[in-house]
Amino acid sequence: MVVIKKIQSMMLSHPDWLCTIHAQSSVICDLLERPAS
DSSP, rough: OOOHHHHHHHHHHHGGGGGHHHHHHHHHHHHHHHOOO
């Protein structure tokens, strides 16, 4: 997803406080990529 990649690229250039958001977005991305059960 373009949005996810955009967020991840933003994380690389932002302070450490966004690491928490990055972790949450990784979980969300993982959930989105999984087939709905």
